[in-house]
Amino acid sequence: MKKTIKKTQKVKETVGQIAEGKIIYFFVDENHIATNELKTFVFNSKEQKIEIKTKEFSAVCPFSGLPDIAIIKIDYYPVTNKALELKALKYYFVSFRNVGIYQEGVTKRIFKDLCDILGHQSIKVSTIYNTRGGIDVICTENGIKKNNTKIMNYYFSAPESSLPVAKQFMLEQEGMHYLMTFAHSLKQWKNFAEKGKCMMMDSGAFSAWNSGKIIDREKYLKCIQSLPDEVYKINLDVIPKTGSTPEEKELACKQSFENFLYLNKYVKNVLPVHHYGDDISWIKKMLDYTDYVCISPANDTHETIKKRYLDYIFSEIPLQTKTHCLGYTSKDGLRKYPFYSVDSISYKTTQMRGMVIMCREDGEMVNLELGEYAKIINKVFSTHIPMKDQREIVQLGAIETIKAFQKYFKSISKF
Numbered sequence: 414m415k416k417t418i419k420k421t422q423k424v425k426e427t428v429g430q431i432a433e434g435k436i437i438y439f440f441v442d443e444n445h446i447a448t449n450e451l452k453t454f455v456f457n458s459k460e461q462k463i464e465i466k467t468k469e470f471s472a473v474c475p476f477s478g479l480p481d482i483a484i485i486k487i488d489y490y491p492v493t494n495k496a497l498e499l500k501a502l503k504y505y506f507v508s509f510r511n512v513g514i515y516q517e518g519v520t521k522r523i524f525k526d527l528c529d530i531l532g533h534q535s536i537k538v539s540t541i542y543n544t545r546g547g548i549d550v551i552c553t554e555n556g557i558k559k560n561n562t563k564i565m566n567y568y569f570s571a572p573e574s575s576l577p578v579a580k581q582f583m584l585e586q587e588g589m590h591y592l593m594t595f596a597h598s599l600k601q602w603k604n605f606a607e608k609g610k611c612m613m614m615d616s617g618a619f620s621a622w623n624s625g626k627i628i629d630r631e632k633y634l635k636c637i638q639s640l641p642d643e644v645y646k647i648n649l650d651v652i653p654k655t656g657s658t659p660e661e662k663e664l665a666c667k668q669s670f671e672n673f674l675y676l677n678k679y680v681k682n683v684l685p686v687h688h689y690g691d692d693i694s695w696i697k698k699m700l701d702y703t704d705y706v707c708i709s710p711a712n713d714t715h716e717t718i719k720k721r722y723l724d725y726i727f728s729e730i731p732l733q734t735k736t737h738c739l740g741y742t743s744k745d746g747l748r749k750y751p752f753y754s755v756d757s758i759s760y761k762t763t764q765m766r767g768m769v770i771m772c773r774e775d776g777e778m779v780n781l782e783l784g785e786y787a788k789i790i791n792k793v794f795s796t797h798i799p800m801k802d803q804r805e806i807v808q809l810g811a812i813e814t815i816k817a818f819q820k821y822f823k824s825i826s827k828f
Contacts, residue, residue, distance in 0.1 A: 440473040440513035447508035456496035475513035489536040524554035539728040567822040568592040568756035579811035616649040642681045648673045705735040769810035772817035
């Protein structure tokens with residue numbers, strides 16, 4: 414018995430570490446992660462998506478010495494004709510139990526080890542940790558997007574009629590995508606559709622909500638029925654008022670989903686919308702009817718809050734889900750998340766502020782006052798002259814801003 418005690422003490426002294434200067438738990442370093450336990454078997458089905466989930470994962474926080482307990486979700490495609498052997502994967506997970514490693518490090522390490530054993534990066538790893546101190550942490554490493562060469566589609570909000578030169582420029586562009594709204598005239602919708610432009614129709618629910626108006630569902634249905642099948646139509650959402658109770662928010666989700674089912678009966682390509690704050694169950698219901706959904710990340714909030722929402726969404730939905738992000742232009746976010754498409758009215762709001770945006774070679778945006786831009790193009794601009802008499806500079810500035818956003822989004826390859 415005495416020898417056993419001495420042996421145990423010796424092990425602790427050689428491999429143990431002390432957290433926060435307190436002898437609470439001893440833990441070992443990452444060298445004790447048993448990557449040698451990982452095994453694969455031959456499996457020929459490259460198009461099949463494999464999803465793995467365990468609720469029994471734990472490691473040790475190296476700062477506090479306390480256990481970090483998490484759900485691990487792994488999604489991957491066996492593109493090298495290899496699949497993970499599950500018993501071996503379980504032993505690999507168990508080897509983390511006494512390892513001191515931060516939550517973010519766990520995600521990165523599992524992703525790396527799986528990439529190594531499978532021989533590719535068509536893998537997504539998410540770690541969803543138990544709440545600690547009122548804080549939820551979800552970490553995701555997504556390599557699947559790196560193997561897809563498709564560029565994210567950006568939908569430009571249709572130009573104002575007061576800028577006919579800019580509008581004509583947009584109509585002449587090849588491969589440009591347009592976001593129309595129910596507020597635009599039917600003639601303008603058809604003008605874009607007849608020119609074979611790739612379009613998306615927005616119901617204008619958010620704008621109507623902002624102005625206290627209600628959009629008639631039958632009128633919206635009649636509008637979208639007049640458009641070609643290939644035009645995507647965003648659902649007519651019911652948006653709860655500010656300060657609504659959880660019950661009122663849930664009712665709004667239910668009514669929005671009912672609108673989606675109704676419109677979906679009569680027209681093709683209706684896109685339901687999941688908003689920040691909606692229960693995750695709603696987007697899962699949507700995916701029973703479509704593989705293309707809109708997500709709205711609370712665009713009046715800080716980027717940190719948006720990213721927390723987007724992290725959660727992409728940890729819950731299937732990898733191959735096509736997502737359209739409403740009103741989102743963050744470069745870091747666009748690089749991080751595998752959006753299929755996005756839209757924004759940023760180029761229009763820039764014009765409304767009397768600004769011009771130019772895009773550098775590295776894809777970074779530069780904001781200029783109209784006067785600064787006028788100097789670059791060798792024109793004279795004066796704040797003392799009515800804007801209507803300087804229409805040429807305004808039109809050229811609008812075109813320059815459109816070009817800048819084109820270049821900006823082309824520079825952000827999703828993969």
